[in-house]
Amino acid sequence: MSVTSSPDAAAPPGAAQSPSAPALPGWKHVSSGKVRDVYAPTGDGPWAGRDVLLMVASDRISAYDHILTTPVPDKGKVLTALSVWWLKQLADIVPSHLVSLDVPGEVAGRAMICRRLDMYPVECVARGYLTGSGLAEYCESGTVCGLPLPAGLAEASRLPEPIFTPAAKAELGEHDENVSFERVVDMVGREAAEALRETTLALYARAADISGERGIILADTKFEFGQDPATGALTLGDEVLTPDSSRFWPADAWVPGRPTPSFDKQYVRDWLTSPACGWDRRSDQVPPALPDSVIQRTRQRYLEAYERLTGNPLEPTA
Missing domain, CATH: 3.30.470.20 (ATP-grasp fold, B domain)
Incomplete structure (x- = not known):
């Protein structure tokens, strides 16, 4: 078993140089996955010597095993805030990797400091x-x-x-x-x-x-x-x-026997497989950029999931 805190830490070749991962004081970028960027503490930062990782949820979105070139605004905030909310609801069943939300301001609202796990x-x-x-x-x-x-x-x-x-x-x-x-x-x-x-x-x-x-x-x-x-x-x-x-x-x-709309990236999947897109998912071609209408519908679906589950709107980052 690998010593990490997330399956996203297994990075594709060149992911550690991802331009979407910001430089953060006190943290060294070590890998990127489909959605998350992973950092380890440096020797001169506030978490130096601690066995933790900084997990940053980006606005990247993937579909059909491709990381798309078009981000979905606020997606990373939804993933982080919703995970934190659920961890509070489940804390009496099993402990979690969450250590702190006191993260660098550049990634506030979409990052967690987590203990390393096997x-x-x-x-x-x-x-x-x-x-x-x-x-x-x-x-x-x-x-x-x-x-x-x-x-x-x-x-x-x-x-x-x-x-x-x-x-x-x-x-x-x-x-x-x-x-x-x-x-x-x-x-x-x-x-x-x-x-x-x-x-x-x-x-x-x-x-x-x-x-x-x-x-x-x-x-x-x-x-x-x-x-x-x-x-x-x-x-x-x-x-x-x-x-x-x-x-x-x-x-x-919900109607048994029929597909049910879900609070996820189904708008993205549907557009990628539509005639309007013209992309063949069986090919080696990279999917095209998403149109703004698909991005906005997908963003609203993520926000709606958060708001309906928690009962609160997503708080803006200070």
């Missing part, structure tokens, strides 16, 4: 509804990650009970691979695998209840965990219950 190489996915890659596997075999499901389910069907459907982490730009629970046991050991499954389902149950009270269905979500090197405790890392890591559906738009 991350498990597993995407811990919980599903309460059938859609996405789970639906594709179900249509082929009647299972999801090897778990048999009742016959007759369709797009957006509610499952009899939430299920743990893990995935093995892939390299940046590749698809994660859905795996069985026994594969997770092989990867991390039975005791750790059972702890990951139990904690994932407990977090999903709490989050689904909270979302439901606000008229939102949490169809599925993924969590990332690691061990705290100092204590050995299972610890929640990375982003938590954001539109990038979850499918949030408006409850009043």
Whole structure:
């Protein structure tokens, strides 16, 4: 297991020189992922000698394994603020990597100082509804990650009970691979695998209840965990219950058997695959820049998710 606080820390070639990652006093830029830039403390900064990382959520957006050239304003703030809000709701279930929000002013509102973790190489996915890659596997075999499901389910069907459907982490730009629970046991050991499954389902149950009270269905979500090197405790890392890591559906738009609009980047996906775009996702071509209308609709969807879940508008950065 790598010593990091986020899967985004696995950077593509040249990512450490990303022009989108600002220079920050007291911090050294060490890597960039699809969305986040990761910094380690320097010897002359206020966090010198501490085993922490600065995780900065950019406004970058990715789709179909491409990092798009057009950012979505305020997306990084939404991801950070929503993660922080959820961590407060879940703190009694599992500790998190969050140490402080006292970050450099240049990245205020979209960054967290986090303890380093020994991350498990597993995407811990919980599903309460059938859609996405789970639906594709179900249509082929009647299972999801090897778990048999009742016959007759369709797009957006509610499952009899939430299920743990893990995935093995892939390299940046590749698809994660859905795996069985026994594969997770092989990867991390039975005791750790059972702890990951139990904690994932407990977090999903709490989050689904909270979302439901606000008229939102949490169809599925993924969590990332690691061990705290100092204590050995299972610890929640990375982003938590954001539109990038979850499918949030408006409850009043949910109809089993039909796709449900979600609070995420679906506007981006739809435009990229539309005739108006003209981009072939099967090609090696880089996707074109997003039109302003798609950017603004996507931004509003992220902001709406934050405001409906928390009950508050996103606070402007001072």
